[in-house]
Amino acid sequence: MNRYQDSKQSHSQCVVCGDAKQNPLSLQCKFFADGDNQVVGYHKVSPQLQGYNSFLHGGVASALVDAAMTHCLLMQGIKALTAEMTIRFVAPIKVGDAIKIVGRLVIQRLGMYQLEAALYVDNKAFVTASAKFIQPKSGVIG
Ligand SMILES: CCCCCCCC(=O)SCCNC(=O)CCNC(=O)[C@H](O)C(C)(C)COP(=O)(O)OP(=O)(O)OC[C@H]1O[C@@H](n2cnc3c(N)ncnc32)[C@H](O)[C@@H]1OP(=O)(O)O
Secondary structure, eight states: OOHHHHHGGGGTTOTTTOOTTTOTTOOOOOEEEOSSSEEEEEEEOOGGGBSSTTBBOHHHHHHHHHHHHHHHHHTTTOOOEEEEEEEEEOSOOBTTOEEEEEEEEEEEETTEEEEEEEEEETTEEEEEEEEEEEOOSSOOOO
């Protein structure tokens, strides 16, 4: 078992990427390594994820980019918490859109990590985000 698979226990009931058996409400997103410092995932927007009629809820979009950045760290064996996130909603994502989710590690220094992520529809960035992750001092993450 590699360190990424090993980390799965820490978020087995995750609302974004958890197993359906462990969390029936999970979006069941899967993320894959794309080079050393990047992950990609895919998700088709279902009507259950609406905010305004026919648009993806911004909070769900935020959860998707947050999860991509978290997986980017988990792939490197790093368990850290989102400390700060800035998000830009460039254009509305619609129900039925197929989203490509990309997360990328930009800088790491002394237990602090700067990451970026984006949601793409038809190769255009509809949501972009940057975030700071921090490894907690104590082992709060299971
Ligand atoms: C994929 C499956 C899982 C998906 C999960 C997705 C990720 C998540 O949702 S995580 C959940 C949401 N995030 C949280 O709950 C985090 C809550 N916050 C915390 O636990 C803490 O504030 C934590 C761990 C971020 C920092 O606490 P702690 O380690 O005690 O750090 P602290 O001593 O306060 O500060 C350390 C340094 O970080 C800096 N720092 C602390 N918080 C922040 C912040 N929010 N922004 C910027 N810098 C910060 C401090 O200024 C300090 O810097 P310096 O060393 O230069 O003085």
